[in-house]
Amino acid sequence: MTDTRSITVTVNGERLTGEAEPRMLLVDFLRDELRRTGTHVGCEHGVCGTCTVIIDGDAARSCLMFAVQADGAEISTIEGLATNGEMHPLQKLFSEHHALQCGFCTPGVLMTAMDLVHNSNDHSPDAIRIGMSAALCRCTGYVGIIDAVTEYARQVHGDSGVAGDETGGGRNDG
Amino acid sequence: MAILASLATRQAGDVTMDDGVRRESGGYIGQSVPRREDKNLLLGQGNFVADIQLPGMVHAAFARSPLPHAKIGIVDVTAARAMDGVCFAASGDDVMAALPPINGMQVVTPQGWRDRVDTDILIPDQPLIPNDKLRYVGEAFALVVADSRYIAEDALELIEPDLEPLQPLPDAESALVDGAPLVHEHLGRNVAAFLHAKKGAGAEGLEVAPHRLKRRFVHHRYAAMPMECRGVVADYDTRTDTLTIWSSTQVVHWVRREVATALGMPEERVRCIAPDVGGGFGGKGHVYPEDILVAWLAREIGRPVKWVEDRHEHILNAAHSRDNIYDVEIGFDDDGKILALTSSFLVDSGAYTPVGAGIAGNSIAHMLGPYHIENYETDCKVVLTNRTPNAPYRGAGRPEVGFAMERSVDLVANYLGLDPAEVRFRNMIPPEDMPYEVGLTYRDGVAMVYDSGDYPKALRRALAELGGLETIRQRQKDALAEGRYLGLGLGCYVEGTGVGPFEGATVKIDPTGKIMVATGACPQGQGHETIFAQFAADMWQVPIDDVFVTVADTGHVSQGYGTIASRSTVTASGAIKLATDAVHEKVFAIAANLLETAETDLELRDAGVGVKGVPDMHVSYRDIATAAKPGWGHQRPDGVVAGLESTSYYEPPTVTWSYAANATLVEVDPETGQIAIEKYVEVHDAGVLVNPKLADGQVKGGLVQGLGGALLEELAYDDHGQLLTGSLMDYLLPSASDVPPLAVIHQETPSPLNAFGVKGLGEGGAIAPPVVIANAVCDALRPFKAELNSTPVRWADVAAFFDQNA
Numbered sequence: 001m002t003d004t005r006s007i008t009v010t011v012n013g014e015r016l017t018g019e020a021e022p023r024m025l026l027v028d029f030l031r032d033e034l035r036r037t038g039t040h041v042g043c044e045h046g047v048c049g050t051c052t053v054i055i056d057g058d059a060a061r062s063c064l065m066f067a068v069q070a071d072g073a074e075i076s077t078i079e080g081l082a083t084n085g086e087m088h089p090l091q092k093l094f095s096e097h098h099a100l101q102c103g104f105c106t107p108g109v110l111m112t113a114m115d116l117v118h119n120s121n122d123h124s125p126d127a128i129r130i131g132m133s134a135a136l137c138r139c140t141g142y143v144g145i146i147d148a149v150t151e152y153a154r155q156v157h158g159d160s161g162v163a164g165d166e167t168g169g170g171r172n173d174g
Numbered sequence: 175m176a177i178l179a180s181l182a183t184r185q186a187g188d189v190t191m192d193d194g195v196r197r198e199s200g201g202y203i204g205q206s207v208p209r210r211e212d213k214n215l216l217l218g219q220g221n222f223v224a225d226i227q228l229p230g231m232v233h234a235a236f237a238r239s240p241l242p243h244a245k246i247g248i249v250d251v252t253a254a255r256a257m258d259g260v261c262f263a264a265s266g267d268d269v270m271a272a273l274p275p276i277n278g279m280q281v282v283t284p285q286g287w288r289d290r291v292d293t294d295i296l297i298p299d300q301p302l303i304p305n306d307k308l309r310y311v312g313e314a315f316a317l318v319v320a321d322s323r324y325i326a327e328d329a330l331e332l333i334e335p336d337l338e339p340l341q342p343l344p345d346a347e348s349a350l351v352d353g354a355p356l357v358h359e360h361l362g363r364n365v366a367a368f369l370h371a372k373k374g375a376g377a378e379g380l381e382v383a384p385h386r387l388k389r390r391f392v393h394h395r396y397a398a399m400p401m402e403c404r405g406v407v408a409d410y411d412t413r414t415d416t417l418t419i420w421s422s423t424q425v426v427h428w429v430r431r432e433v434a435t436a437l438g439m440p441e442e443r444v445r446c447i448a449p450d451v452g453g454g455f456g457g458k459g460h461v462y463p464e465d466i467l468v469a470w471l472a473r474e475i476g477r478p479v480k481w482v483e484d485r486h487e488h489i490l491n492a493a494h495s496r497d498n499i500y501d502v503e504i505g506f507d508d509d510g511k512i513l514a515l516t517s518s519f520l521v522d523s524g525a526y527t528p529v530g531a532g533i534a535g536n537s538i539a540h541m542l543g544p545y546h547i548e549n550y551e552t553d554c555k556v557v558l559t560n561r562t563p564n565a566p567y568r569g570a571g572r573p574e575v576g577f578a579m580e581r582s583v584d585l586v587a588n589y590l591g592l593d594p595a596e597v598r599f600r601n602m603i604p605p606e607d608m609p610y611e612v613g614l615t616y617r618d619g620v621a622m623v624y625d626s627g628d629y630p631k632a633l634r635r636a637l638a639e640l641g642g643l644e645t646i647r648q649r650q651k652d653a654l655a656e657g658r659y660l661g662l663g664l665g666c667y668v669e670g671t672g673v674g675p676f677e678g679a680t681v682k683i684d685p686t687g688k689i690m691v692a693t694g695a696c697p698q699g700q701g702h703e704t705i706f707a708q709f710a711a712d713m714w715q716v717p718i719d720d721v722f723v724t725v726a727d728t729g730h731v732s733q734g735y736g737t738i739a740s741r742s743t744v745t746a747s748g749a750i751k752l753a754t755d756a757v758h759e760k761v762f763a764i765a766a767n768l769l770e771t772a773e774t775d776l777e778l779r780d781a782g783v784g785v786k787g788v789p790d791m792h793v794s795y796r797d798i799a800t801a802a803k804p805g806w807g808h809q810r811p812d813g814v815v816a817g818l819e820s821t822s823y824y825e826p827p828t829v830t831w832s833y834a835a836n837a838t839l840v841e842v843d844p845e846t847g848q849i850a851i852e853k854y855v856e857v858h859d860a861g862v863l864v865n866p867k868l869a870d871g872q873v874k875g876g877l878v879q880g881l882g883g884a885l886l887e888e889l890a891y892d893d894h895g896q897l898l899t900g901s902l903m904d905y906l907l908p909s910a911s912d913v914p915p916l917a918v919i920h921q922e923t924p925s926p927l928n929a930f931g932v933k934g935l936g937e938g939g940a941i942a943p944p945v946v947i948a949n950a951v952c953d954a955l956r957p958f959k960a961e962l963n964s965t966p967v968r969w970a971d972v973a974a975f976f977d978q979n980a
Contacts, residue, residue: 103220
């Protein structure tokens with residue numbers, strides 16, 4: 001490999017340094033260089049959301065960013081949600097609501113949900129559906145995902161935070 | 175038993191269950207036991223093929239055809255091979271010189287089926303990398319292996335193939351034109367299979383029908399599209415001459431067989447593991463060239479080799495599905511009773527047909543659905559074209575034929591001015607006729623008999639869930655008076671599940687007394703490790719945590735079949751039971767010896783064997799395992815051989831028949847054509863549900879895939895055979911905001927064909943939505959006598975009806 005740069009990022013509170021060519025995608029840097037394989041690659045063109053991580057507080061597609069752009073950034077991934085092996089409340093809710101089957105999209109779905117619940121003020125059913133449409137899942141039909149995220153928003157913000165039109169959904173973009 | 179009793183409380187959660195027929199086992203079967211798979215996946219500790227990194231590993235990439243049909247001239251890989259960081263490159267010539275093609279018949283159909291269904295089958299073998307012609311956009315013509323995927327892709331840029339474009343065959347009809355070029359010259363025709371089947375008087379039955387309708391139905395091309403693309407890692411060990419392959423596959427034993435065949439190795443020296451697999455839905459249900467090529471490269475180069483498909487590559491190269499054209503004629507009387515049905519259909523198989531005529535065989539067997547129809551005749555051509563190969567995807571021939579059939583039923587109703595629900599009730603097989611002999615042969619070679627179920631009840635409940643037929647029709651009338659268009663869509667199907675030929679399982683008691691179970695099933699998110707543990711815990715009367723389940727590893731069970739065709743719950747549970755029965759025999763014999771009592775006085779309890787009615791007389795499985803050991807000091811009675819282990823193969827007598835009734839209420843917008851789904855209901859019966867929550871998840875996931883196929887997803891080709899939808903920007907998967915309120919109601923009619931009363935349910939959800947949506951939209955547009963006889967159902971087509979009638 002020629003022309004690599006030294007990149008330092010903080011991943012889930014841990015300061016890590018690795019080498020990357022300028023063209024290396026952030027997700028490949030995380031997975032192949034730093035060996036943090038919890039974040040997955042689904043499409044490499046920014047549609048599916050599987051590679052979503054939180055960068056400096058906001059959700060972002062790590063397949064649409066170069067590693068060099070993330071130099072110095074604080075990154076949170078699925079591996080950082082649990083504390084001392086104890087699952088995060090959102091992770092527990094995912095299991096309770098059968099919000100995952102194959103689990104491949106789950107890293108991006110969880111980080112999208114964290115961003116939605118903690119960075120947004122609107123947690124109505126419609127807002128949750130639209131917010132979660134940033135992360136595709138092929139197995140579950142989203143039923144358990146929506147239930148788990150709604151319940152998590154309720155835990156974080158209380159009942160008033162998730163009130164809204166209960167008959168949401170029913171739209172399709174054909 | 176205290177542990178079991180405390181767990182026996184039903185944990186069905188919010189799953190809507192049937193209210194009468196459940197068999198209370200008092201054990202784990204029937205409970206929504208939490209998934210043991212979840213924890214690792216949620217913590218980010220899953221292990222998918224792409225996560226595997228081995229010392230010295232190198233990365234493969236494939237050069238893929240930009241043309242649908244082209245003669246291959248010189249493919250010079252010298253420059254690529256010379257590039258820094260590249261360790262290997264090969265053209266089709268290099269590969270063809272080293273490796274045979276994949277046998278076209280990965281699935282062997284039994285003689286019984288070929289005897290009873292007229293067939294004329296010529297399935298082409300698939301070269302691993304061809305050196306004569308390229309037959310679809312995306313077919314590989316060269317490969318490169320390098321230190322990183324980035325470098326491998328750089329090197330591909332240096333391969334300039336000499337390709338001479340040939341006339342493309344962009345679809346099935348063009349391939350059947352007289353004088354059309356051939357996709358595979360040596361076959362002498364573009365038809366991989368002709369099939370024909372007949373029931374009763376067949377087409378002659380139409381002659382006496384008072385009314386006849388004839389229509390063409392088109393079911394478009396879409397695909398499984400799992401979130402994880404395919405991937406393979408292989409590692410060759412020189413010292414032991416063994417290959418280990420990790421493949422994102424649904425069929426590890428097929429991969430082992432094909433790799434061993436191609437590389438000339440004993441199967442025992444090839445181990446295939448499917449680690450965590452990120453969805454399959456049929457698209458990973460057969461062996462692909464890359465499975466074999468990556469294994470070969472690892473042996474050839476002497477380093478571990480990894481190949482992970484990117485999404486563009488997946489859309490071009492992983493199997494597509496559906497893509498059928500049906501010409502149907504239906505004969506019926508004044509009451510809407512269907513007297514005869516004929517269908518002549520084409521399957522666009524693409525350039526190869528890796529699962530042979532399996533999809534078409536399914537379509538032939540499933541057309542009559544839940545209805546009693548005396549006369550039926552069908553013929554099919556599986557047509558080779560210059561599209562990506564077509565292989566089963568969730569439903570596998572049933573959504574396509576279901577679309578033709580259930581649209582036809584609605585057309586009969588409209589013709590006679592009857593309600594589509596009423597026409598269905600008049601033709602349905604009543605529960606008292608179960609088991610019902612269909613009069614056709616299934617593709618396992620056995621005469622089709624629907625084993626159990628209550629089809630009319632399912633439809634009644636589906637309608638009730640939407641408020642009841644009268645209320646729906648009244649709402650529709652009221653809405654129309656306000657200029658709003660509501661439509662009711664119905665769709666019913668039956669589904670042969672748990673198909674053979676077999677599944678394997680190994681069951682053993684570990685020296686620690688724990689129960690070890692391995693099966694040939696290969697899950698991709700279904701929760702097999704959990705449900706097979708439920709089965710085994712009940713069979714052994716142990717806490718579920720005492721059961722350890724291994725799946726998808728040829729190293730743990732010598733013969734297996736895999737997870738396709740809604741089969742694993744039925745077939746693997748059968749294999750686990752047979753193996754368990756065999757070990758039970760020895761366990762009882764040894765326990766009788768240890769407890770100095772007769773076997774007939776013994777029962778399984780508390781993780782061991784006890785004397786009935788005598789609480790203190792008990793030996794644990796650990797003690798029994800110690801007693802069963804070979805060598806000095808064993809405590810086996812005479813004639814009992816050492817060890818507590820058995821491998822068994824369950825060969826199901828034939829398929830179990832799941833079924834469902836679907837109903838939806840939609841509103842269409844006269845301005846935009848938008849189709850808003852108020853609610854979608856499926857009443858589903860898959861026999862006894864082992865884990866209701868997981869079963870519910872399977873059905874709902876399937877429904878949303880079906881809705882995607884109905885409304886969003888399309889693999890579109892232009893007239894020259896170019897794929898137009900090569901990214902997820904163009905190929906629209908349903909997202910969370912596309913999903914309507916879903917109601918799934920589980921009816922449970924046990925199957926009489928197996929010990930647990932189970933039927934399969936992986937595919938069912940995806941079968942009906944395309945026709946249910948089409949029927950609903952046509953119902954909404956009934957004032958205009960609109961007919962939508964093709965998929966996907968597009969807003970633009972809906973809006974066009976309003977424009978034409980404005």
